[in-house]
Amino acid sequence: MNLSTTNTQKRVLSGMRPTGKLHLGNYMGALSNWVSLQSEYACFFFIADFHALTTDYADPSQIQTSIADVAMDFLAAGLDPEKSTIFVQSDVPQHAELHLLLSMITPLSWLERVPTYKDQIEQLKEKDLNTYGFLGYPLLQSADILLYRPDFVPVGQDQVAHVEITREIARRFNFLYSPKAEKYDGPPADYKGKFLEHILPEPKVLVTASPKLPGTDGRKMSKSYGNTIMLTEPEADVRKKLKTMVTDPARIRRTDPGNPEVCPVGDLHKVFSSDETRLKVWEGCTTAGIGCIECKGWAADGIVSVLNPIQERRRQYEANPQLVQDILAAGAAQARTSAEATMTQVRQAMRLK
Ligand code: TRP
Ligand code: SF4
Numbered sequence: 385m386n387l388s389t390t391n392t393q394k395r396v397l398s399g400m401r402p403t404g405k406l407h408l409g410n411y412m413g414a415l416s417n418w419v420s421l422q423s424e425y426a427c428f429f430f431i432a433d434f435h436a437l438t439t440d441y442a443d444p445s446q447i448q449t450s451i452a453d454v455a456m457d458f459l460a461a462g463l464d465p466e467k468s469t470i471f472v473q474s475d476v477p478q479h480a481e482l483h484l485l486l487s488m489i490t491p492l493s494w495l496e497r498v499p500t501y502k503d504q505i506e507q508l509k510e511k512d513l514n515t516y517g518f519l520g521y522p523l524l525q526s527a528d529i530l531l532y533r534p535d536f537v538p539v540g541q542d543q544v545a546h547v548e549i550t551r552e553i554a555r556r557f558n559f560l561y562s563p564k565a566e567k568y569d570g571p572p573a574d575y576k577g578k579f580l581e582h583i584l585p586e587p588k589v590l591v592t593a594s595p596k597l598p599g600t601d602g603r604k605m606s607k608s609y610g611n612t613i614m615l616t617e618p619e620a621d622v623r624k625k626l627k628t629m630v631t632d633p634a635r636i637r638r639t640d641p642g643n644p645e646v647c648p649v650g651d652l653h654k655v656f657s658s659d660e661t662r663l664k665v666w667e668g669c670t671t672a673g674i675g676c677i678e679c680k681g682w683a684a685d686g687i688v689s690v691l692n693p694i695q696e697r698r699r700q701y702e703a704n705p706q707l708v709q710d711i712l713a714a715g716a717a718q719a720r721t722s723a724e725a726t727m728t729q730v731r732q733a734m735r736l737k
Contacts, residue, residue, distance in 0.1 A: 398539060399473065401435050402450035406461075412597050414540065417538055418463060418468075418538065427467065429470050429471075430472065430715075432525075433473050434480070435473070439508060455711075456701060457698075459701050471719045475719070476723050483524045483527040486530075490523055500521075500522070522545070523549075526550040529550050530550065530726070532723065537587050538592050539589060544589055554584040554587075584730075597651070599613075601629075619688050619691075632650075634646075641669070
């Protein structure tokens with residue numbers, strides 16, 4: 385955290401599971417937003433390796449490589465260790481301790497009714513997710529969040545339910561353990577029975593608007609579809625992938641007009657191109673004035689201009705791998721200090737000290 389960070393600056397926290405090298409969808413849907421938040425907030429960003437084990441416990445062989453890949457992508461994308469605390473979850477054992485303590489007060493029914501729980505068990509049929517750890521996934525996430533007392537948690541729509549349960553757990557914890565005025569000597573009469581402070585303040589969700597980002601086959605860009613453009617994708621490969629990308633099926637011949645509104649390349653232009661280029665595309669496509677190859681070249685230009693600075697930064701970190709290790713170690717030390725301040729109060733509140 386940078387020294388100019390004041391105590392009044394609001395805090396943001398978010399995490400990402402170590403899924404391996406990140407693609408443009410991960411960047412546009414989360415990471416680019418984290419990068420912008422850094423200028424306004426005191427930020428904590430971490431790699432959720434404990435969470436990876438909730439689904440991949442049977443084969444943890446990829447975890448370390450995935451952590452290294454994600455850490456590199458974080459830094460390449462522009463997360464700045466001078467501005468943000470960047471760390472790996474398991475380097476901060478307080479996450480596990482708070483998870484355990486919160487588990488004491490969490491009704492099973494709260495976890496069972498989280499919508500992602502049954503969905504994921506259904507979707508990941510090849511894995512046996514009938515485990516205690518998987519049921520506790522949202523509670524571990526609650527511990528991740530509450531440890532740092534953030535004001536805001538930026539997440540995608542799919543994670544909103546997890547922030548909601550975090551707020552419910554904070555409320556229950558504070559109801560059970562936060563000091564009330566009546567326990568103190570001489571508070572003003574009208575303070576009686578009110579909370580003096582909340583040990584675990586309720587964070588607010590900051591839903592990240594994620595643009596529709598198609599992969600090369602026209603479906604949503606996703607690792608599981610194999611249709612991604614990676615943050616490390618060389619320019620020549622970006623251009624090659626764009627050339628094979630599906631377009632408006634109505635444009636069979638060069639002379640057939642098309643509609644960028646129904647073309648995945650049109651969706652790319654909405655995200656990556658200037659107003660001027662978009663105008664050229666909408667005009668040219670609907671009148672058959674331009675060809676798809678030309679249009680795809682412009683979309684590739686837009687993507688390449690986003691990837692270039694990311695790849696440039698990556699080269700600097702790759703030239704100095706020790707630096708990445710040092711950044712994560714320093715981030716973990718800062719995170720432990722913050723987390724320990726919360727745990728001191730939590731342990732006292734639960735009469736463990
Ligand atoms: N569950 C989140 C996801 O899959 C990752 C995550 C873990 C997280 N702990 C967090 C996100 C705490 C925000 C805050 O994307
Ligand atoms: Fe799609 Fe562009 Fe071809 Fe129109 S010109 S169909 S927007 S690729």
